[in-house]
Amino acid sequence: MAWFFSTEYKDRDTGTDWTPEVERIASEHERFRAIGAQLAQDIEARYLAGPRDRNSPGYPWFGSSDVPRMLDGWPWQIPDRPFVDQFKEQQGDLVDIVSTSFTTYAISQRVIDMIEAIEPNVHQYLPYQMLQPDSSVHPDKRWLLNVCTRAEVVDIERSNVQWAKPPSDRWFIDAPGERRLLVKAKEARSRAIWSEWRYNGAQTTLISDALWNALQASGVRGWQPHFAYSRHIEEV
Structure with missing residues (x-):
């Protein structure tokens, strides 16, 4: 069996989910997009160099965006430093799966271990940091999930x-x-x-x-x- 999933609501009536609100950091998204744009070029080059089968998973179509999403099955380049979001309000402990501003979710080591137990050495977990409003690093470790299949x-x-x-x-x-x-x-x-x-x-x-x-x-x-x-x- 299988499931489609979405962000879990803490209170659907108010639209509140388990992830605290985050602020997009413009410079981080510029860096994120630059890596995505290079990946898009690489995917297109591989497609053009091959049999060019539009019915194959290698066909370079990225939906409404011109860069791949991290949930769409394309391996990404691992960045040299973490991507960063900032909370709008001071936060304590976080749930294992949190929403981010980077077209994917950030997951705990516990969730990574569950994925790896079922499907080892397939997916990527990119470095990620969450900042408190005062710019200090939140102590809970999370990684950006990149689905590679x-x-x-x-x-x-x-x-x-x-x-x-x-x-x-x-x-x-x-x-x-x-x-x-x-x-x-x-x-x-x-x-x-x-x-x-x-x-x-x-x-x-x-x-x-x-x-x-x-x-x-x-x-x-x-x-x-x-x-x-x-x-x-x-x-x-």
């Missing part, structure tokens, strides 16, 4: 989907009627987290039952089932 785990034949732009079979969307996706059991059970790169729906990043169950059993806060898919996605 672009996979095709959804069973197209058995799911209620259709191709987004026929006759191309590059991306699929939910078909009219009941929203229903099914994943291939053999594929899903070997993974912790991946980008379902062909799905042009509410979200593209999925976590397996193995990771979801480990997070829930350990009381990890920060992620909840995505509102568009409140139930798990079944295996076939």
Whole structure:
């Protein structure tokens, strides 16, 4: 089985989640974007040098942005120093999974260990720091999660989907009627987290039952089932 996920609300009525509000630091985002822009160039160069198969996960399309997101399955260059966010208000202890301003989540060593136990040496955890309003470094250690797998785990034949732009079979969307996706059991059970790169729906990043169950059993806060898919996605 598998799950789409989103930021977990502490109080949905007020729109409050478990992550305190952060301030974007302009210089950090300039540095982040520069690395992303170089990665985009490298991905495009590899694609142009190869067979140029637009239906392959190596196709250089980055959605509405011109740089890859860190949840979209592209390995990033590890920066020489941490990326930094700053809290708007003074903070104490933090939950294991916190939202950031860098197109991904920052996770604790505990969550990293859960991912690595299921899928070792696949994903990246980039250095990250959180500053208090007085610019002192928050003592809780977190790392930016970079999902490094672009996979095709959804069973197209058995799911209620259709191709987004026929006759191309590059991306699929939910078909009219009941929203229903099914994943291939053999594929899903070997993974912790991946980008379902062909799905042009509410979200593209999925976590397996193995990771979801480990997070829930350990009381990890920060992620909840995505509102568009409140139930798990079944295996076939």
